[in-house]
Amino acid sequence: MIASMDLNASPEPEEDEVFPEPQSEEDNVLEEHVDYNEHVSHGESAVQISRREREERIQRLRRQRPDDRPSYGYQPAQRDDGYQAKRQRPNSKLPPGWLDCPNFGQEIGCLIPSKVPLGESFNDCILPGRRYSFRQVIHQQRVLGRKLGLVIDLTNSSRYYNFNEWKKEGIKHVKIACKGRDSVPDNESVNKFFYEVSQFLARQKQPKKYILVHCTHGHNRTGFMIIHYLMRTLPISVTQAIKIFSDARPPGIYKPDYIDALYNFYHEKKPDMVVCPPTPEWKRSSDLDLNGDALPDDDDDDGDSAAPLDESQETQLVMTNDDILGDKVPSDQEVAMRQFCYQSLKLPAGVRGPQQFPGSHPVSLNRDNLQLLRQRYYYATWKADGTRYMMLITMDGCYLIDRHFNFRRVQMRFPCRHANEKGMAEKMYHHFTLLDGEMVIDTMPDSQKQERRYLIYDMMAINQVSIVERPFYERWKMLEKEVIEPRNIERQHIYQSQNPYYRYDLEPFRVRRKDFWLLSTVTKLLKGFIPKLSHAADGLIFQGWDDPYVPRTHEGLLKWKYPEMNSVDFLFEMVDDRQSLFLYERGKKKLMEGNRVVFPEGADPSSYSGKIVECSWDSEEDVWVCMRVRTDKGTPNEFNTYKKVMRSIRDNITEDILLNEINEIIRLPMYADRIQNESKAHQHNSSRRR
Numbered sequence: 058m059i060a061s062m063d064l065n066a067s068p069e070p071e072e073d074e075v076f077p078e079p080q081s082e083e084d085n086v087l088e089e090h091v092d093y094n095e096h097v098s099h100g101e102s103a104v105q106i107s108r109r110e111r112e113e114r115i116q117r118l119r120r121q122r123p124d125d126r127p128s129y130g131y132q133p134a135q136r137d138d139g140y141q142a143k144r145q146r147p148n149s150k151l152p153p154g155w156l157d158c159p160n161f162g163q164e165i166g167c168l169i170p171s172k173v174p175l176g177e178s179f180n181d182c183i184l185p186g187r188r189y190s191f192r193q194v195i196h197q198q199r200v201l202g203r204k205l206g207l208v209i210d211l212t213n214s215s216r217y218y219n220f221n222e223w224k225k226e227g228i229k230h231v232k233i234a235c236k237g238r239d240s241v242p243d244n245e246s247v248n249k250f251f252y253e254v255s256q257f258l259a260r261q262k263q264p265k266k267y268i269l270v271h272c273t274h275g276h277n278r279t280g281f282m283i284i285h286y287l288m289r290t291l292p293i294s295v296t297q298a299i300k301i302f303s304d305a306r307p308p309g310i311y312k313p314d315y316i317d318a319l320y321n322f323y324h325e326k327k328p329d330m331v332v333c334p335p336t337p338e339w340k341r342s343s344d345l346d347l348n349g350d351a352l353p354d355d356d357d358d359d360g361d362s363a364a365p366l367d368e369s370q371e372t373q374l375v376m377t378n379d380d381i382l383g384d385k386v387p388s389d390q391e392v393a394m395r396q397f398c399y400q401s402l403k404l405p406a407g408v409r410g411p412q413q414f415p416g417s418h419p420v421s422l423n424r425d426n427l428q429l430l431r432q433r434y435y436y437a438t439w440k441a442d443g444t445r446y447m448m449l450i451t452m453d454g455c456y457l458i459d460r461h462f463n464f465r466r467v468q469m470r471f472p473c474r475h476a477n478e479k480g481m482a483e484k485m486y487h488h489f490t491l492l493d494g495e496m497v498i499d500t501m502p503d504s505q506k507q508e509r510r511y512l513i514y515d516m517m518a519i520n521q522v523s524i525v526e527r528p529f530y531e532r533w534k535m536l537e538k539e540v541i542e543p544r545n546i547e548r549q550h551i552y553q554s555q556n557p558y559y560r561y562d563l564e565p566f567r568v569r570r571k572d573f574w575l576l577s578t579v580t581k582l583l584k585g586f587i588p589k590l591s592h593a594a595d596g597l598i599f600q601g602w603d604d605p606y607v608p609r610t611h612e613g614l615l616k617w618k619y620p621e622m623n624s625v626d627f628l629f630e631m632v633d634d635r636q637s638l639f640l641y642e643r644g645k646k647k648l649m650e651g652n653r654v655v656f657p658e659g660a661d662p663s664s665y666s667g668k669i670v671e672c673s674w675d676s677e678e679d680v681w682v683c684m685r686v687r688t689d690k691g692t693p694n695e696f697n698t699y700k701k702v703m704r705s706i707r708d709n710i711t712e713d714i715l716l717n718e719i720n721e722i723i724r725l726p727m728y729a730d731r732i733q734n735e736s737k738a739h740q741h742n743s744s745r746r747r
C-alpha cells in the first residue's frame with residue numbers, strides 16, 4: 058500500500074507537467090496490485106476484477122508509452138475514452154472533462170482548490186495512474202507537506218464518493234450543495250462557506266491544517282467561493298481577488314456570469330481590462346469524452362447557459378417596510394453574534410443563551426413621565442416610522458438585526474477613521490461595531506423615486522468595545538466621527554482609495570446619522586420639519602442627553618405619538634366565528650376580554666388570524682382599529698406596554714398640550730442657559746466660516 062502511495066507522489070503540479078514516470082515496471086504492478094486488493098477488500102463485486110483482467114491491465118500498462126502515463130499536472134487532453142466509455146456504469150459516469158482537468162491548484166492561504174475526487178466505484182473508468190480519489194488527495198497533499206483538516210464539497214451530487222471516507226481519516230466533510238450550471242451559488246451558501254472556513258481557522262491548532270475546496274472541476278463554483286472568502290477577509294478589490302485565484306488555479310473562473318456576479322455583489326465596477334478567460338482546452342474538448350451518447354453531467358458546473366443575476370440585483374418595483382433585506386446566515390453564527398450583542402449591552406445571557414431582541418425601547422409619554430423633561434436635560438427628534446434594526450458591522454459583513462433577533466447579511470462598507478493612515482491596514486474596516494436605528498424609505502416628492510435609508514440613532518459598541526455606559530451625547534458624537542465621516546470621506550475621495558472601483562451608490566441602502574435637537578425646536582420640528590419629511594414619521598422621541606444605552610424598556614426614553622397613532626400590537630385569533638385579541642404577560646398569551654377589533658372594509662377577518670395586528674383606539678366607538686399587520690414582530694405587546702399606551706391615550710397629550718408644556722420647560726434655567734450657550738456657539742462658528 059505504502060509503495061503504491063509513493064508512486065502517486067507528486068511535486069507541486071504545474072501546467073504541462075507530466076507526472077514523473079514510475080521507476081520500474083514493477084511499480085506499476087504494485088499499484089495495480091494495491092488497487093485490486095482495495096476492490097476486493099471493499100467487497101464491491103461489480104468492480105472486482107478477475108485475475109485475467111488484472112494481468113491484461115498490467116500488460117496494457119507495460120505497453121504504454123511514457124506520454125500516456127498518469128499526470129497530476131495539467132496535460133493536454135488525451136483520449137482514453139474508449140476505455141472509459143466501455144466501462145462506464147450509469148452512476149460512475151465521469152464528469153465531462155474531469156480526466157484532463159488538473160487535480161488541484163496551489164494553496165491560497167489554507168484553501169486548496171481541487172476537482173472532485175472520484176471514489177473507487179469510478180475505478181473501472183479511470184486508468185490507475187489517473188485516479189484521484191480521497192486516497193490520492195490525502196497522499197498528494199501530504200507529499201507537499203499539507204495535512205487536510207476539512208473538505209468543503211460544493212457539488213450538487215452525492216454520487217462521486219462516500220463522504221465517510223474523509224471522516225475515517227479524521228477529516229471533516231462539509232457539503233454545501235450548489236447547483237452550478239445555470240446559476241452562481243446563492244448568497245446563503247456563500248455565507249455558509251465563509252462561516253465554515255472561519256470557524257475551522259478559529260479552532261485551528263498547530264500544525265496548520267488545510268481545507269480542500271472542490272466542486273466538479275474546481276474552477277467556477279470553487280473560485281466563486283474562494284474569491285468571496287478573500288473579499289471578506291482582505292482589503293482588496295474583486296479584480297485582485299480574481300487574480301489571486303486564477304494564479305493559483307489557472308485559468309481561474311472561466312464563466313463570465315460568475316465574474317459579473319462577483320463585481321455586482323461587492324458593488325464594484327468591472328474594470329474594462331478584466332476579460333474572462335476562455336473555457337480551458339480540457340473542458341472544451343470534453344464533448345468528445347461523451348462519445349456522442351453520454352448526457353451532460355447532472356452536477357456539471359460548466360454548462361454554457363447564461364447564469365441569471367443574483368436576485369438582489371434585480372430591479373424591484375415598489376419598496377415596502379416589510380421587504381426582507383439581506384441574506385440568511387448560519388444559525389451557529391447567529392448564536393455567536395447574539396452573544397456579542399448581549400455582552401456589549403452588558404446583559405446576562407440566561408440559561409438558553411441570548412434569545413430576546415435587546416434593543417432599547419421608549420415608553421409612551423403621559424402626564425407623569427412628562428415631568429422627566431423638567432428634571433433632566435433632553436433632546437428631541439422625529440419618530441421615524443419604518444423598520445427597527447440594530448446593525449452589527451464586522452469586517453466580513455454587515456448584519457441587520459431585526460425585532461425577532463434574527464441576523465441577515467448585507468453587503469456594505471464601513472471604513473474606519475484611520476483607514477487611510479499608513480500602517481493601519483488592520484484597522485481598515487469596522488469590526489464588531491454595534492448600532493441602533495430605523496430603516497426608512499424616502500420617496501422623492503418630484504420623481505417619486507424611492508430610496509432606502511438607515512437612520513442611525515445610537516452606537517453601543519465600537520470595534521469590540523462596549524460604550525453603552527457613556528452618555529448619549531458622546532455616543533452620538535462618536536457615531537458621526539467614527540462611522541459616518543470616514544464613509545463620507547471615502548465616498549468623496551474614492552478615486553484615491555485602496556479600491557477606486559467601489560460604488561457606494563450600489564449598496565442596498567444609504568446611511569445617515571439621525572439628528573437630535575434642543576427642545577426649543579420642537580414646534581418647528583412638528584409644524585415644519587415632519588410634514589416635509591420624505592419618509593413616514595409618527596411622532597417624537599425625547600432622548601435623555603446623558604443617558605446610557607438602556608436595553609429593552611427604557612423608562613427615561615419617551616415617545617410621543619400623534620394621538621390617532623397611539624397603537625397596541627395584538628395577536629389576533631379567529632376560531633369558528635369567535636374573534637379574540639391577545640397580549641403577552643410573562644412570556645404567555647393573555648386574552649384581552651371585552652376588546653374588539655375592526656378590520657378595513659371588505660377585509661376577511663379570518664385572513665388576519667394568527668397574525669400580529671397593530672391597532673389604534675377609536676374612543677368614540679370603543680373599538681380597536683386594525684392599521685396593519687406587523688410582519689416584523691413575532692409576538693404581541695406585553696400587557697405592561699398596553700397599560701402604558703392606554704394611559705397615554707387616556708391622558709391624551711395632544712400636540713397643543715405638548716407644545717405648551719415644552720414652551721414652559723425651555724424657560725427653566727437648565728434649558729435656558731444651555732440654549733443660550735449653544736446658539737452663541739452656533740453664531741461664533743458661522744461668523745468664523747464667513
Ligand SMILES: Nc1nc2c(ncn2[C@@H]2O[C@H](COP(=O)(O)OP(=O)(O)OP(=O)(O)O)[C@@H](O)[C@H]2O)c(=O)[nH]1
Nearest residue numbers: 419438439440441442444445495514571598616626
Ligand atoms: N430610540 C429611538 N427609537 C426610534 C427613533 N425613531 C424611530 N424610532 C422607533 O420607535 C420605536 C418605538 O416606538 P413604538 O411606537 O413603540 O414602535 P413600534 O415599532 O410600534 O413597536 P411596538 O411598541 O413594539 O409596537 C423604536 O423601536 C424605533 O424603531 C429614535 O430616534 N430613537
